[in-house]
Amino acid sequence: MLSEATIATIKSTVPVLAEHGRTITEHFYKRMFSRHPELLNIFNHAHQKQGKQPQALANAVYAAAAHIDNLPAILPAVRVIAHKHRSLGITADQYPIVGENLLAAIQEVLGEAATPEILAAWGEAYGVIADVFISIEAEMYKEAEQAVGGWADFRPFVVDRKVAESEVITSFYLVPQDGAAIASFEPGQYITVKVNVPGSPNTANRQYSLSCEPGKPYYRLSVKREEGGLVSNYLHQQVNAGDVLDLSAPAGEFLLDRQDSRPVVLLSGGVGLTPMTSMLHTLAADAAKGIQPGRAVLYMHSALSGSVHALRDEVLAAAGRIGESAKVRFVYEQPTEADRAAGLFDREGRIDAAYLAAESPADAVYYICGPVPFMRAMVEALQSLGVENDRIRYEFFGPASQL
Ligand SMILES: Cc1cc2nc3c(=O)[nH]c(=O)nc-3n(C[C@H](O)[C@H](O)[C@H](O)COP(=O)(O)OP(=O)(O)OC[C@H]3O[C@@H](n4cnc5c(N)ncnc54)[C@H](O)[C@@H]3O)c2cc1C
Ligand code: HEM
Structure with a gap:
């Protein structure tokens, strides 16, 4: 538990950090990637360049900090992020890397305004927030692995069929390479595809919602070719029947409520x-x-x-x-x-x-x-x-x- 004093420090500094949020998180990512270039294999570079991901992370950290004395209030939001983390194969040992670089970025951007007391409070708060994510994600990995036909991280799937659905959208029917059962999913869920695009220095991960009905012996993704997009163009132009793609298990909290009788x-x-x-x-x-x-x-x-x-x-x-x-x-x-x-x-x-x-x-x-x-x-x-x-x-x- 955080002390009253720590909570007070966090709450009083959230507005300052939120004001510098973008600068801090952009600096944070540059700093982290220069020290841990292996993480370039996980993050989406287009989201980085457009500033969307730094913004999303900044928002999440400040929202969590603002609710630090009532974390259950933000659990639904945490679960949405945790699903994405789980689908990307994020591990507990990566949290200290993010924490260390975030704290250092706060210090480097705010300069003297970031007193040792403030930094210590944020270090402690990050630890609490990270523990919430780590424990929820551990539960999600376990669930994904223990589900019938399930698995924890990535599993190779073969493209069984590739079907053009329109001028810009193509479907991929994917069956597991090992021929075993595949996990069912809730309509609305997505999977992460991990690919090595030839000529690209890093692996790339992208989410695709499952467009088929659950309970089939395959998954179907329907992918729009995005102008200038790395993975969608690769899938459209270079991936064909017989090729192998690494998939995460189904994830996500955007679910059709089938118990609900309302229209x-x-x-x-x-x-x-x-x-x-x-x-x-x-x-x-x-x-x-x-x-x-x-x-x-x-x-x-x-x-x-x-x-x-x-x-x-x-x-x-x-x-x-x-x-x-x-x-x-x-x-x-x-x-x-x-x-x-x-x-x-x-x-x-x-x-x-x-x-x-x-x-x-x-x-x-x-x-x-x-x-x-x-x-x-x-x-x-x-x-x-x-x-x-x-x-x-x-x-x-x-x-x-x-x-
Ligand atoms: C939960 C979820 C479900 C999804 N489901 C689907 C789905 O069912 N079908 C589907 O087609 N997509 C889906 N997506 C989107 C998908 O994950 C990808 O974002 C999409 O395919 C584009 O990926 P890409 O690699 O082709 O493009 P990226 O390389 O990621 O680029 C995305 C866009 O940014 C632009 N861009 C790239 N670099 C820069 C730069 N330096 N500066 C400015 N702009 C840049 C590109 O031109 C492109 O238009 C889903 C995403 C999520 C999160
Ligand atoms: C408490 C710490 C963390 C918080 C609050 C956090 C928050 C977030 C948020 C808000 C998103 C965007 C979710 C969305 O809207 O799609 C996200 C995505 C992501 N996170 Fe985290 N995260 C944390 C830790 C980590 C760690 C330790 C890693 C691994 C190094 C990581 C890797 C990623 C990746 C790769 C994405 C997807 C990026 C993209 O698609 O652009 N996160 N995280």
Whole structure:
């Protein structure tokens, strides 16, 4: 336990550190990578360059420190991060490295303002926060390993099939190289892919949501090719049937609540449709088993146009299996004449509050995934309609940020 005095010091210095948060964490990463270049194999370099990851880490450390006398309040947020750490294979012995470099960075950025008393208090607080992460992650590694078909870190999978789903999205069906069982997962969960891209000095890790339904003998990832993106281009252009990819066990806390009988709206933009499609398949399988009969489902997806719209027929078929209680709405921002002629979409433009109000079943729980501006617009629209925050759930396809 931290002493009252330490807690007081931490709380009184959170604002100062938060103010210099970005400078401190950017310095921290430079410092840590120069001393521990092996960690360059774990961190996402694009996130570093865009400052997203330093910001996310800074936010987390300050949020944790601000709640240092009531850590249970932030446990849900810690679990989300711990899942990502577990999927990346982060180990307990790496925490002191982060701690040491973070403290040194605080000292080097703040200079004399960082008194020995302040540094000692932060050192102690970091230890407490790190212990929370380490123990939760230890539990998660154990669970992942002990699950039927499970494993703790990375396991080689063979690309069984590679299927182009649109001009920009390609699916990879992956089966375990050892031929043994694979862990099931909750719809909404993701795995981490670890790859060595030829010509790149470090290994790269990226998360991909599972787009298939649980319980199959394979995992399916559906990957959008990002302009200038390292791993997505490698997967699209160089990885083919027969190739091997290292995968983490399924992870994540963005889960479809299958016990909930309230209506559900699956709301996605672009490649954000992957967790939603897994959820829709699961709802269809549940409906077939008589679970939550008649539960209203709306699958609403926003794409630029038909050529980049993935999994269209599959989604319609899954909704068809649910029957009358399921509805699908496709919204195209820039439909082509061919899209119009083929009647591929239900609305032209963007999803807005009025459209959500008109199409959503009453009292629905909303699951949202897509680019950050899309998610922000959806959350704002739902809030303007009076939807309470506990009916709004979302997943970031990158480091979490403020919506
Ligand atoms: C939980 C979760 C689930 C996800 N699920 C999916 C999914 O189902 N499908 C999917 O396609 N993706 C998914 N993602 C995103 C995925 O993990 C990758 O971020 C994505 O594939 C891009 O990776 P990349 O290596 O191709 O791009 P990166 O190399 O990481 O680059 C990302 C972007 O940053 C730009 N960039 C690179 N370097 C710089 C620089 N120096 N300065 C400025 N910009 C730069 C690139 O041009 C690119 O546009 C998910 C992410 C998370 C966290
Ligand atoms: C108490 C200490 C730590 C805190 C508070 C913390 C916090 C965070 C946060 C907030 C994220 C972003 C999660 C997200 O939104 O996706 C993250 C991701 C990550 N963390 Fe930690 N972390 C800690 C320790 C560590 C350690 C010890 C390592 C290993 C060296 C590590 C490696 C990573 C990596 C590799 C990512 C993903 C980076 C990316 O995708 O850009 N973290 N962490």
